[in-house]
Amino acid sequence: xxxxxxxxxxxxxxxxxxxxxxxxxxxxxxxxxxxxxxxxxxxxxxxxxxxxxxxxxxxxxxxxxxxxxxxxxxxxxxxxxxxxxxxxxxxxxxxxxxxxxxxxxxxxxxxxxxxxxxxxxxxxxxxxxxxxxxxxxxxxxxxxxxxxxxxxxxxxxxxxx
Amino acid sequence: xxxxxxxxxxxxxxxxxxxxxxxxxxxxxxxxxxxxxxxxxxxxxxxxxxxxxxxxxxxxxxxxxxxxxxxxxxxxxxxxxxxxxxxxxxxxxxxxxxxxxxxxxxxxxxxxxxxxxxxxxxxxxxxxxxxxxxxxxxxxxxxxxxxxxxxxxxxxxxxxx
Amino acid sequence: xxxxxxxxxxxxxxxxxxxxxxxxxxxxxxxxxxxxxxxxxxxxxxxxxxxxxxxxxxxxxxxxxxxxxxxxxxxxxxxxxxxxxxxxxxxxxxxxxxxxxxxxxxxxxxxxxxxxxxxxxxxxxxxxxxxxxxxxxxxxxxxxxxxxxxxxxxxxxxxxx
Amino acid sequence: xxxxxxxxxxxxxxxxxxxxxxxxxxxxxxxxxxxxxxxxxxxxxxxxxxxxxxxxxxxxxxxxxxxxxxxxxxxxxxxxxxxxxxxxxxxxxxxxxxxxxxxxxxxxxxxxxxxxxxxxxxxxxxxxxxxxxxxxxxxxxxxxxxxxxxxxxxxxxxxxx
Numbered sequence: 231x232x233x234x235x236x237x238x239x240x241x242x243x244x245x246x247x248x249x250x251x252x253x254x255x256x257x258x259x260x261x262x263x264x265x266x267x268x269x270x271x272x273x274x275x276x277x278x279x280x281x282x283x284x285x286x287x288x289x290x291x292x293x294x295x296x297x298x299x300x301x302x303x304x305x306x307x308x309x310x311x312x313x314x315x316x317x318x319x320x321x322x323x324x325x326x327x328x329x330x331x332x333x334x335x336x337x338x339x340x341x342x343x344x345x346x347x348x349x350x351x352x353x354x355x356x357x358x359x360x361x362x363x364x365x366x367x368x369x370x371x372x373x374x375x376x377x378x379x380x381x382x383x384x385x386x387x388x389x390x391x
Numbered sequence: 392x393x394x395x396x397x398x399x400x401x402x403x404x405x406x407x408x409x410x411x412x413x414x415x416x417x418x419x420x421x422x423x424x425x426x427x428x429x430x431x432x433x434x435x436x437x438x439x440x441x442x443x444x445x446x447x448x449x450x451x452x453x454x455x456x457x458x459x460x461x462x463x464x465x466x467x468x469x470x471x472x473x474x475x476x477x478x479x480x481x482x483x484x485x486x487x488x489x490x491x492x493x494x495x496x497x498x499x500x501x502x503x504x505x506x507x508x509x510x511x512x513x514x515x516x517x518x519x520x521x522x523x524x525x526x527x528x529x530x531x532x533x534x535x536x537x538x539x540x541x542x543x544x545x546x547x548x549x550x551x552x
Numbered sequence: 553x554x555x556x557x558x559x560x561x562x563x564x565x566x567x568x569x570x571x572x573x574x575x576x577x578x579x580x581x582x583x584x585x586x587x588x589x590x591x592x593x594x595x596x597x598x599x600x601x602x603x604x605x606x607x608x609x610x611x612x613x614x615x616x617x618x619x620x621x622x623x624x625x626x627x628x629x630x631x632x633x634x635x636x637x638x639x640x641x642x643x644x645x646x647x648x649x650x651x652x653x654x655x656x657x658x659x660x661x662x663x664x665x666x667x668x669x670x671x672x673x674x675x676x677x678x679x680x681x682x683x684x685x686x687x688x689x690x691x692x693x694x695x696x697x698x699x700x701x702x703x704x705x706x707x708x709x710x711x712x713x
Numbered sequence: 714x715x716x717x718x719x720x721x722x723x724x725x726x727x728x729x730x731x732x733x734x735x736x737x738x739x740x741x742x743x744x745x746x747x748x749x750x751x752x753x754x755x756x757x758x759x760x761x762x763x764x765x766x767x768x769x770x771x772x773x774x775x776x777x778x779x780x781x782x783x784x785x786x787x788x789x790x791x792x793x794x795x796x797x798x799x800x801x802x803x804x805x806x807x808x809x810x811x812x813x814x815x816x817x818x819x820x821x822x823x824x825x826x827x828x829x830x831x832x833x834x835x836x837x838x839x840x841x842x843x844x845x846x847x848x849x850x851x852x853x854x855x856x857x858x859x860x861x862x863x864x865x866x867x868x869x870x871x872x873x874x
Binding site: 598 | 759765766788789799
């Protein structure tokens with residue numbers, strides 16, 4: 231129902247061929263952390279599928295939940311917090327409420343005060359969307375970059391692939 | 392308050408320098424279409440600024456409103472609809488409810504059945520975020536790519552920069 | 553397109569007659585404060601109209617914007633903040649993106665540390681939804697009720713009808 | 714942290730005593746259907762708790778998921794659909810991402826073409842919010858009230874308390 235495969239076929243044509251790279255083939259096993267992701271009624275937009283905006287709410291949720299559960303992030307209290315400076319998503323297969331999804335999380339690059347996450351949205355074994363999200367860790371008060379806490383670094387290092 | 396400028400400075404350092412390209416310098420005049428964008432109370436997240444997810448709702452809104460007003464898109468009736476296959480955003484300066492924003496829209500590439508939009512989010516003259524959004528136009532019923540209607544093409548062609 | 557008037561007719565029947573009170577007849581002039589409210593693409597749900605949830609985002613926005621503009625509320629700094637303890641909405645006529653709406657605001661009851669707002673959502677002269685929202689003002693740190701600041705009280709008193 | 718109990722105490726005072734009824738004491742066992750409800754990062758607003766608007770997304774989700782799973786509702790195809798004509802919520806105890814919640818669902822009144830649902834939001838055994846939601850079932854095309862399908866009626870009848 232979703233245009234992706236047709237699009238890629240179609241884009242072999244001259245005029246639009248360079249518009250997007252070939253679709254990724256990541257599997258669930260390519261993500262060291264997987265988390266169930268519930269859909270909601272109003273995730274669906276007027277065309278009957280999860281709206282493109284909502285995928286980023288899934289990204290935000292799997293990342294921050296991991297940081298809370300494994301990296302000791304305290305939303306209200308931590309002196310160093312992660313601020314999003316870039317995000318991106320490619321939509322491969324449509325999904326819709328009431329689908330039950332999984333969000334896969336891995337870390338593509340880990341700096342002193344920044345991390346690049348890669349997120350895959352799966353419906354069973356099918357990769358439906360893939361994207362990335364860059365956090366810069368900053369001092370909560372000054373909003374200047376600050377080294378991420380050691381516990382965050384350890385938690386994120388275990389997700390590097 | 393937002394880490395962008397500090398980050399860029401910071402990223403001149405060795406370890407993280409290649410993480411992101413230099414910040415763009417687009418101005419309002421670089422976007423042929425500009426539309427006011429209201430913020431809402433719950434656009435702000437727990438850190439006091441518009442959540443990264445919400446920018447994509449601004450993107451969606453400026454694009455579809457343009458297609459409705461200028462391209463004859465009828466959400467409920469058009470036989471060819473635009474489906475998002477990719478989106479991306481870079482966050483440069485923080486914004487917060489109750490800021491009044493403007494979304495600038497231009498078209499970066501126009502194919503037979505696809506369009507790549509570029510969107511800038513401005514607070515007065517300040518570029519706060521910039522991103523892109525790729526629509527593939529599909530037959531509403533089959534969801535296979537279809538040439539965009541002539542009226543849509545004309546409307547989008549006038550936004551090419 | 554919306555069931556309200558038919559419903560009310562229908563509900564004159566025996567079995568469902570007591571389900572809801574008669575539809576209100578409030579006009580724009582019954583609200584001392586009116587504020588434009590933009591719709592967004594993903595306000596619409598799969599049935600093609602603004603989702604019932606979203607109306608409460610309009611309520612939140614018109615109330616807090618008024619408190620910021622007229623009552624001196626500083627989201628990040630005020631020591632006394634308003635917390636919602638009850639909200640309600642009746643949906644009378646459907647609305648849909650890209651409608652341009654107005655939210656009317658008045659105060660129905662003003663206590664020492666609480667206020668009951670009444671909000672009407674209008675499309676031109678047509679009342680499309682009406683609801684209420686109760687704020688209890690609390691100390692930001694302890695979350696115990698606190699008298700609302702004098703400037704808030706004055707601002708809200710001017711909205712009593 | 715939430716003002717409810719203090720408020721009720723406080724409201725024993727003269728001026729605000731009649732503002733709200735006493736807090737309900739419903740338990741999980743008072744709801745014949747219970748469904749897990751995940752919170753998301755951006756459910757939290759600037760005050761650090763789930764925004765009042767979001768509770769209605771939980772309501773929508775537990776109701777429609779029940780109708781799909783047990784009442785045969787097909788979002789894209791059913792000729793009779795449920796349209797919300799009224800909703801209401803009382804907020805008793807604050808909740809916040811990443812809390813794991815349960816939504817309890819029961820039916821308070823079942824008419825020929827309408828249903829009144831009652832929903833409780835629980836964090837473990839604690840009732841955090843309670844509200845109602847009225848669906849009028851309508852013909853998808855004409856939007857006039859229509860008797861709910863027999864399978865929906867049966868599913869909802871089993872939730873009457």
